[in-house]
Amino acid sequence: AMAELLLSGCTTSSDHHYIYPNGIRLDDSIEAAHRVGLRFVATRGSMSVGQREGGLPPDHVVESEEDILRDTRRLIETWHDPSRGALLQIAVAPCSPFSVSPSLMRESAALARSYGVRLHTHLAENDHDVAYTRERFNCTPAEYAESLGWLGDDVWHAHCVKIDPTGMKRFAHTRTGVAHCPCSNMRLASGILPLREMLDLGVPVGLGVDGSASNDAGHLLNEARQAMLLARVRRSLEPMGCDTGPQAMTPRDALRLATRGGAEVLGRSDIGQITPGCCADFALYRLDTLALAGGAVHDPVGALLLCSSGQADMTLVHGEVLVREGRLTRVEIEPLIARHNALARELVSGVS
Template sequence: MSSSTRKKTLLVKNAALLVTMDGERREIKHGGLFIEDNLIKQVGPSDTLPQQADVILDMAGKVVIPGLVNTHHHMYQSLTRVVPAAQDGELFNWLTNLYPIWARLTPEMIAVSTQTAMAELILSGCTTSSDHLYIYPNGCKLDDSIHAAAEIGMRFHAARGSMSVGQSQGGLPPDAVVEKEADILKESQRLIEEYHDASHGAMRRIVVAPCSPFSVSRDLMREAAVLARQYGVSLHTHLAENVNDIAYSREKFGMTPAEYAEDLGWVGHDVWHAHCVQLDQHGIELFARTGTGVAHCPCSNMRLASGIAPVRKMRDHGVPVGLGVDGSASNDGASMIGEVRQALLLQRVGFGPRRHDRTRSTGNRHPGRCQGAQPQ
């Protein structure tokens, strides 16, 4: 076999403790991993693994855990942390203060902010991240994020967000930052055809992701779902983030956010929604029945006073739940291991004591299901 076709191998050995987070919650003393072509082939005590590999990492005295998965982010917001005018508002006020700043983004800013966000995530144990980019001023494209991510080397789910309903049509964003819906669908299709990799263990996937019920039309949501399912890619949006979000949905559409999602075809194993802080009992049962995922973002929810998401109830009903740091403008950071801790503490505040290992699994065992991905 030539060197160009030989599979590259990595041996991780001698970990003081290897935490598998598998169905049996195995924790292996002196454990290790054997990896071939970026896929884990064997897990077990170090003396049961192949002893030769292209790269060998001796983890003596260290704990090894699975990489954390970030299911919701807006990486461009790495450039707009701690903006004074946006410090004290809830979601809608916070957004209206920041839209004019984000309207000045450039392609270079998108690239730099993506790499900044990814570096911060990697340093906190994250190995896979999604990014929901929904604003494209001054020639910005999702390609800017994709190329920046490739240089970092993180496994990346690039979500092509969009906004199409501006203030003149009853939406929240300024008209200057919205796009034509035909252009949104055309660009989403181009990105899927050019970049999406559906193979097992793929390092890059494209997600179709209109921003929110208060910034896109129902027609766009329907057409986006049709497009995504035509190509077999996942769907993502914001839903039921706070009480104003609920009020907007009832006033504009005459239904709850969960009913809105169901009506437009936005439920199923290929869909995950960010936040769902105010998801009602019907919504929880709907998501559980259809396998619809939720990205829980506790730091952002606290920062914007959105409430405490009923994560325990979701998990008890079987809703796939993952963790997300959300954008740094509503988090002021992007630590995944910190998000795991905050998720645990916030659920204890809202719903009483909770086992720490169940929260930890939300960070690295369940997110694949949450994002519509097959376990890898």
């Protein structure tokens, strides 16, 4: 996934990992990020409420809340770099309101703020999320998050497709961020994020590609393209929306989501823009390709977002070239693909 992101031109990524079977640890993802060179925000996810207690996850994948908090503290103290230009940071990330207890949400918020790290979870992804929160806690997802201390400029929530208008205003007022995952939302038929409405209110929004459970592509430019097109489709659902739909999201709006938007959601003023004093994170694309022929002549940004989403010719992170002429510089891609396919075959044979 990290290799695919780098090849698409992504320089910084956050990963929400919340299931730890067979002795795996978040440290494994951290070591992978070190290997490929990606700027990384590793979030220590968790599940503590299994099906027996009315939660979503199977009971065998949940952890005790004591163990979750202990390991989260270990990860922060071992890996988190608070300095400007940091290549690695840790965030605290209970999975969702339907897989952890209210007490873990509160304790996680307190733990994160005692260390000055960020908070992340899933919220209002689909109608089931809204129904669960109303039935279990007698409130909306945004109200539930606020009651737990999970609104603020140090918090970002994934999806938020079904957030209500009042919740959007609370997000804007508190500068709570949103990770918009359009391909995942379309694949799972979760709904369409009210993206234009959020941006107009001042909600910080960045892009997420989600994971292989709901999106088989880790391509940042493609995600930006889909966010733009989906925002236009949402506008088209209004009466005569076809007249104003294209203005709901322009290519430059989408590019901003993929750059400064993501940086803002992650609380990083040192990345996401080409400005003196910011990190040397760049993605360069060839404009003389067949896919961009014609369009790139008069509007390179428009062509990049509206035409076929190709790979970056060069990607730099912190000044280091990690992709050159469309190939990774630190990792041989062919053995990586072979290993990935072998593991996939092993996994499929084990469950068939």
